[in-house]
Amino acid sequence: MIKTSNGKAVCAAALLLVVGAQSSAWADAALDDSIERGRALAEDRNGGNCYSCHAVEGAELPGNYGPPLFNMKMRFPERAVLKAQIADPRVRNPGTPMPPYGAHQVLTDSELESVVDYIHSL
Numbered sequence: 001m002i003k004t005s006n007g008k009a010v011c012a013a014a015l016l017l018v019v020g021a022q023s024s025a026w027a028d029a030a031l032d033d034s035i036e037r038g039r040a041l042a043e044d045r046n047g048g049n050c051y052s053c054h055a056v057e058g059a060e061l062p063g064n065y066g067p068p069l070f071n072m073k074m075r076f077p078e079r080a081v082l083k084a085q086i087a088d089p090r091v092r093n094p095g096t097p098m099p100p101y102g103a104h105q106v107l108t109d110s111e112l113e114s115v116v117d118y119i120h121s122l
Contacts, residue, residue, distance in 0.1 A: 031117060038118025041111055048107060048115050053098070056122065066098065072122045083116045 041047040043059065051059040053066035076082035085092060087102025101107045107115060 034114045034117040035121050036118075037111075038114035038116070041107065041115050042118055047111070048101065050115070050119070069119055069122050072120050076120065079116065079120050082120055083112065086116060086119065087112060 038048075042050040042056070045052070050056065050069070051062050053063040055062040055064055055068040057070065072082065076085070088100040089096045089098040090100055090103075099106055101115070102109070102112050
């Protein structure tokens with residue numbers, strides 16, 4: 001038991017549970033914001049421009065040159081592998097037509113993180 005400033009006893013486990021739930025909610029909200037930023041970048045022709053080559057559910061005028069972007073957590077269970085693929089796809093496939101968004105600084109690191117969050121959410 002922990003005594004609060006007003007002298008009431010509080011179970012430490014209950015306090016940790018409340019703090020943990022609050023932290024989780026903040027983390028979820030931050031991820032949701034990042035996913036939304038990533039979605040906007042993915043559809044921006046001057047940003048990620050993902051839809052010009054990839055089919056994505058709900059995208060206007062999606063391309064069909066690159067693989068469709070769906071079930072991405074299943075296809076890329078490790079987020080870091082997906083990030084590396086978007087940052088510089090030439091590492092895994094030297095002949096790829098996909099631009100190296102990170103290596104050529106098409107996207108900033110922050111933008112790249114948001115695009116990865118979005119793509120990984122599909």
